[in-house]
Amino acid sequence: MKTRYLRYSLFIIVLGLVTYVALGYGDRPFENYCPFGGMESLWGLFTAGEFSCALGPLNLSLLLALFGLTLLSKKSFCGWACPIGFLGELCGRAGKKVAKEKIRPSGRLDGILKLLRYVVLIVFLILTYRAGELILRGYDPFYLIFSGFGHGTLGLVSYIVLGVLVVGALIIPMFFCRYFCPLGAVFDPFSRLGxxxxxxxxxxxxxxxxxxxxxxxxxxxxxxxxxxxxxxxxxxxxxxxxxxxxxxxxxxxx
Ligand code: SF4
Ligand code: SF4
Structure with a gap:
Protein backbone atom coordinates (compact mmCIF):
# COMPACT_ATOMS: atom_id res chain seq x y z
CA MET A 1 0.00 0.00 0.00
CA LYS A 2 2.91 2.35 0.81
CA THR A 3 4.32 1.81 -2.67
CA ARG A 4 0.96 2.67 -4.18
CA TYR A 5 0.89 6.00 -2.33
CA LEU A 6 4.33 6.78 -3.70
CA ARG A 7 3.36 5.70 -7.19
CA TYR A 8 0.10 7.64 -7.16
CA SER A 9 1.91 10.76 -5.89
CA LEU A 10 4.23 10.60 -8.90
CA PHE A 11 1.30 9.94 -11.23
CA ILE A 12 -0.55 12.98 -9.85
CA ILE A 13 2.50 15.21 -10.33
CA VAL A 14 2.87 14.08 -13.98
CA LEU A 15 -0.87 14.37 -14.62
CA GLY A 16 -0.83 17.88 -13.11
CA LEU A 17 2.12 18.93 -15.27
CA VAL A 18 0.56 17.60 -18.49
CA THR A 19 -2.76 19.29 -17.63
CA TYR A 20 -0.92 22.56 -16.91
CA VAL A 21 0.80 22.44 -20.31
CA ALA A 22 -2.39 21.32 -22.09
CA LEU A 23 -4.19 24.37 -20.65
CA GLY A 24 -1.69 26.53 -22.52
CA TYR A 25 0.64 27.56 -19.68
CA GLY A 26 3.80 25.93 -21.03
CA ASP A 27 5.98 27.24 -23.84
CA ARG A 28 5.41 24.10 -25.97
CA PRO A 29 2.31 22.25 -27.20
CA PHE A 30 1.40 19.40 -24.85
CA GLU A 31 1.89 16.86 -27.68
CA ASN A 32 5.64 17.51 -27.29
CA TYR A 33 5.48 15.59 -24.01
CA CYS A 34 4.26 12.37 -25.67
CA PRO A 35 7.09 9.82 -26.08
CA PHE A 36 5.18 8.01 -28.83
CA GLY A 37 5.55 11.24 -30.83
CA GLY A 38 9.25 10.27 -31.04
CA MET A 39 8.26 7.15 -33.00
CA GLU A 40 5.88 9.15 -35.19
CA SER A 41 8.62 11.64 -36.04
CA LEU A 42 11.26 9.07 -37.14
CA TRP A 43 10.19 8.79 -40.78
CA GLY A 44 10.05 12.57 -41.27
CA LEU A 45 13.49 12.90 -39.71
CA PHE A 46 15.03 10.21 -41.93
CA THR A 47 13.40 11.36 -45.18
CA ALA A 48 13.15 15.15 -44.83
CA GLY A 49 15.32 15.91 -41.83
CA GLU A 50 12.46 17.58 -39.99
CA PHE A 51 9.77 16.85 -37.42
CA SER A 52 6.20 16.44 -38.64
CA CYS A 53 3.33 18.61 -37.38
CA ALA A 54 3.58 19.74 -33.76
CA LEU A 55 6.30 17.20 -32.89
CA GLY A 56 9.78 18.27 -31.85
CA PRO A 57 13.12 17.16 -30.37
CA LEU A 58 11.52 16.71 -26.93
CA ASN A 59 9.38 13.81 -28.24
CA LEU A 60 12.49 12.03 -29.48
CA SER A 61 14.47 12.76 -26.30
CA LEU A 62 11.64 11.36 -24.18
CA LEU A 63 11.45 8.24 -26.33
CA LEU A 64 15.21 7.62 -26.06
CA ALA A 65 15.14 8.26 -22.31
CA LEU A 66 12.32 5.74 -21.95
CA PHE A 67 14.25 3.11 -23.91
CA GLY A 68 16.99 3.55 -21.31
CA LEU A 69 14.53 3.43 -18.43
CA THR A 70 12.90 0.27 -19.81
CA LEU A 71 16.25 -1.47 -20.12
CA LEU A 72 16.93 -0.51 -16.52
CA SER A 73 13.53 -1.12 -14.92
CA LYS A 74 11.11 -2.70 -17.40
CA LYS A 75 7.89 -0.74 -18.11
CA SER A 76 8.26 1.52 -15.05
CA PHE A 77 7.12 4.49 -17.09
CA CYS A 78 3.73 2.80 -17.55
CA GLY A 79 3.38 1.90 -13.88
CA TRP A 80 4.71 5.12 -12.37
CA ALA A 81 4.29 8.05 -14.77
CA CYS A 82 2.04 7.52 -17.80
CA PRO A 83 -1.13 9.64 -17.36
CA ILE A 84 -3.18 7.22 -19.49
CA GLY A 85 -1.93 4.24 -17.44
CA PHE A 86 -2.89 6.11 -14.26
CA LEU A 87 -6.39 6.98 -15.51
CA GLY A 88 -6.82 3.36 -16.67
CA GLU A 89 -5.80 2.08 -13.24
CA LEU A 90 -8.24 4.47 -11.51
CA CYS A 91 -11.05 3.31 -13.83
CA GLY A 92 -10.16 -0.29 -12.97
CA ARG A 93 -10.38 0.43 -9.23
CA ALA A 94 -13.70 2.22 -9.70
CA GLY A 95 -15.04 -0.70 -11.75
CA LYS A 96 -13.96 -3.17 -9.06
CA LYS A 97 -15.95 -1.27 -6.42
CA VAL A 98 -19.10 -1.84 -8.49
CA ALA A 99 -18.54 -5.28 -10.00
CA LYS A 100 -16.26 -6.77 -7.28
CA GLU A 101 -14.89 -9.36 -9.72
CA LYS A 102 -13.14 -8.13 -12.87
CA ILE A 103 -12.96 -9.90 -16.18
CA ARG A 104 -9.39 -11.13 -16.57
CA PRO A 105 -8.86 -12.71 -19.99
CA SER A 106 -6.07 -15.25 -19.66
CA GLY A 107 -4.18 -17.84 -21.66
CA ARG A 108 -4.65 -18.01 -25.41
CA LEU A 109 -7.43 -15.40 -25.64
CA ASP A 110 -5.33 -12.88 -23.71
CA GLY A 111 -2.31 -13.63 -25.91
CA ILE A 112 -4.33 -13.14 -29.09
CA LEU A 113 -5.89 -9.90 -27.85
CA LYS A 114 -2.44 -8.58 -26.94
CA LEU A 115 -1.42 -8.87 -30.60
CA LEU A 116 -3.80 -5.96 -31.21
CA ARG A 117 -1.25 -3.52 -29.80
CA TYR A 118 1.22 -4.52 -32.54
CA VAL A 119 -1.52 -4.04 -35.13
CA VAL A 120 -2.25 -0.57 -33.69
CA LEU A 121 1.48 0.26 -33.72
CA ILE A 122 1.96 -0.76 -37.36
CA VAL A 123 -1.25 0.91 -38.60
CA PHE A 124 -0.51 4.14 -36.66
CA LEU A 125 3.02 4.37 -38.01
CA ILE A 126 2.20 3.49 -41.63
CA LEU A 127 -0.70 5.95 -41.84
CA THR A 128 1.25 8.71 -40.07
CA TYR A 129 4.34 8.23 -42.24
CA ARG A 130 2.27 8.15 -45.45
CA ALA A 131 0.30 11.29 -44.58
CA GLY A 132 3.29 13.13 -43.09
CA GLU A 133 1.11 14.39 -40.24
CA LEU A 134 -0.61 13.15 -37.08
CA ILE A 135 -3.84 12.06 -38.73
CA LEU A 136 -4.73 9.59 -35.99
CA ARG A 137 -5.24 12.14 -33.24
CA GLY A 138 -8.94 11.34 -33.31
CA TYR A 139 -8.24 7.82 -31.94
CA ASP A 140 -5.53 8.69 -29.42
CA PRO A 141 -6.86 8.85 -25.82
CA PHE A 142 -3.91 11.03 -24.70
CA TYR A 143 -4.70 13.60 -27.37
CA LEU A 144 -8.49 13.38 -26.96
CA ILE A 145 -8.37 13.94 -23.20
CA PHE A 146 -5.71 16.63 -23.00
CA SER A 147 -6.81 18.57 -26.09
CA GLY A 148 -10.45 18.42 -24.89
CA PHE A 149 -11.43 16.86 -28.27
CA GLY A 150 -9.59 19.67 -30.04
CA HIS A 151 -8.15 20.17 -33.53
CA GLY A 152 -7.99 17.03 -35.68
CA THR A 153 -10.44 14.92 -33.67
CA LEU A 154 -13.39 13.20 -35.31
CA GLY A 155 -16.49 14.32 -33.43
CA LEU A 156 -18.80 11.41 -32.66
CA VAL A 157 -16.21 8.80 -33.71
CA SER A 158 -13.70 10.16 -31.18
CA TYR A 159 -16.34 10.20 -28.42
CA ILE A 160 -17.19 6.58 -29.21
CA VAL A 161 -13.49 5.57 -29.17
CA LEU A 162 -12.92 7.18 -25.77
CA GLY A 163 -16.23 5.81 -24.46
CA VAL A 164 -15.25 2.25 -25.45
CA LEU A 165 -11.83 2.66 -23.79
CA VAL A 166 -13.39 3.97 -20.55
CA VAL A 167 -16.02 1.20 -20.39
CA GLY A 168 -13.33 -1.36 -21.25
CA ALA A 169 -11.11 -0.03 -18.44
CA LEU A 170 -13.99 -0.36 -15.95
CA ILE A 171 -14.46 -4.04 -16.87
CA ILE A 172 -10.99 -5.34 -17.82
CA PRO A 173 -7.90 -4.20 -15.85
CA MET A 174 -5.56 -1.97 -17.89
CA PHE A 175 -7.74 -2.45 -20.99
CA PHE A 176 -5.99 0.13 -23.19
CA CYS A 177 -2.46 -0.67 -21.97
CA ARG A 178 -2.92 -4.44 -22.44
CA TYR A 179 -4.51 -4.47 -25.86
CA PHE A 180 -4.11 -1.17 -27.66
CA CYS A 181 -1.13 0.90 -26.47
CA PRO A 182 1.37 1.23 -29.36
CA LEU A 183 4.05 2.59 -27.03
CA GLY A 184 3.72 -0.54 -24.90
CA ALA A 185 4.28 -2.60 -28.07
CA VAL A 186 7.47 -0.63 -28.82
CA PHE A 187 8.81 -1.29 -25.32
CA ASP A 188 7.93 -5.02 -25.20
CA PRO A 189 11.31 -6.46 -26.30
CA PHE A 190 13.24 -3.99 -24.13
CA SER A 191 11.05 -4.73 -21.13
CA ARG A 192 11.98 -8.42 -21.21
CA LEU A 193 15.63 -7.34 -20.80
CA GLY A 194 14.93 -4.87 -17.97
S1 SF4 B 1 1.86 -16.96 -4.04
FE1 SF4 B 1 2.56 -14.86 -4.33
S2 SF4 B 1 1.57 -13.70 -2.67
FE2 SF4 B 1 1.40 -15.87 -2.10
S3 SF4 B 1 3.22 -16.23 -0.83
FE3 SF4 B 1 3.81 -16.78 -2.94
S4 SF4 B 1 4.73 -14.92 -3.77
FE4 SF4 B 1 3.61 -14.30 -1.93
S1 SF4 C 1 3.18 -5.57 -12.92
FE1 SF4 C 1 5.06 -6.58 -12.16
S2 SF4 C 1 5.52 -5.52 -10.22
FE2 SF4 C 1 3.38 -4.98 -10.77
S3 SF4 C 1 2.15 -6.49 -9.65
FE3 SF4 C 1 2.52 -7.35 -11.73
S4 SF4 C 1 4.34 -8.60 -11.51
FE4 SF4 C 1 4.25 -7.30 -9.70
Missing amino acids: VIKISRNEASCNNCGDCQKACPHNIPVQTLRLVRHRDCTNCFECLDACPEGNTLNIQAKW
Missing part, protein backbone atom coordinates in the same frame (compact mmCIF):
# COMPACT_ATOMS: atom_id res chain seq x y z
CA VAL A 195 17.49 -5.31 -15.20
CA ILE A 196 15.39 -4.46 -12.14
CA LYS A 197 12.72 -7.08 -11.59
CA ILE A 198 10.74 -8.99 -8.97
CA SER A 199 12.19 -12.27 -7.71
CA ARG A 200 10.29 -14.94 -5.76
CA ASN A 201 11.75 -17.12 -3.04
CA GLU A 202 10.22 -20.54 -3.71
CA ALA A 203 11.12 -21.82 -0.22
CA SER A 204 8.98 -19.30 1.64
CA CYS A 205 6.15 -18.93 -0.93
CA ASN A 206 2.89 -20.58 0.18
CA ASN A 207 1.36 -20.43 -3.33
CA CYS A 208 -1.64 -18.41 -2.17
CA GLY A 209 -1.78 -16.52 -5.48
CA ASP A 210 -2.37 -13.11 -3.84
CA CYS A 211 0.44 -11.70 -5.98
CA GLN A 212 -1.33 -12.54 -9.23
CA LYS A 213 -4.66 -11.24 -7.90
CA ALA A 214 -3.00 -7.91 -7.04
CA CYS A 215 -1.13 -7.64 -10.34
CA PRO A 216 -2.85 -5.17 -12.71
CA HIS A 217 -1.52 -7.24 -15.63
CA ASN A 218 -2.57 -10.61 -14.21
CA ILE A 219 1.01 -11.95 -14.30
CA PRO A 220 1.22 -15.39 -12.59
CA VAL A 221 4.00 -14.32 -10.21
CA GLN A 222 3.51 -17.44 -8.03
CA THR A 223 4.74 -19.62 -10.90
CA LEU A 224 7.89 -17.59 -11.63
CA ARG A 225 11.25 -17.30 -9.96
CA LEU A 226 12.05 -14.06 -11.75
CA VAL A 227 9.39 -11.82 -13.30
CA ARG A 228 10.81 -11.19 -16.79
CA HIS A 229 7.31 -10.78 -18.27
CA ARG A 230 7.12 -8.02 -20.90
CA ASP A 231 4.03 -6.48 -19.27
CA CYS A 232 5.56 -6.03 -15.81
CA THR A 233 5.62 -2.34 -14.89
CA ASN A 234 7.51 -2.79 -11.62
CA CYS A 235 4.51 -1.29 -9.83
CA PHE A 236 5.25 -3.56 -6.83
CA GLU A 237 1.55 -4.24 -6.12
CA CYS A 238 2.44 -7.97 -5.90
CA LEU A 239 5.15 -7.24 -3.39
CA ASP A 240 2.76 -5.27 -1.18
CA ALA A 241 0.11 -8.02 -1.43
CA CYS A 242 2.36 -10.92 -0.49
CA PRO A 243 1.64 -12.17 3.05
CA GLU A 244 5.01 -13.92 3.44
CA GLY A 245 7.91 -11.66 4.41
CA ASN A 246 11.01 -11.74 2.21
CA THR A 247 9.31 -13.89 -0.43
CA LEU A 248 9.00 -11.31 -3.18
CA ASN A 249 11.96 -8.99 -3.53
CA ILE A 250 13.28 -6.36 -5.90
CA GLN A 251 16.41 -7.61 -7.62
CA ALA A 252 18.86 -6.31 -10.21
CA LYS A 253 19.55 -9.22 -12.53
CA TRP A 254 20.06 -9.70 -16.29
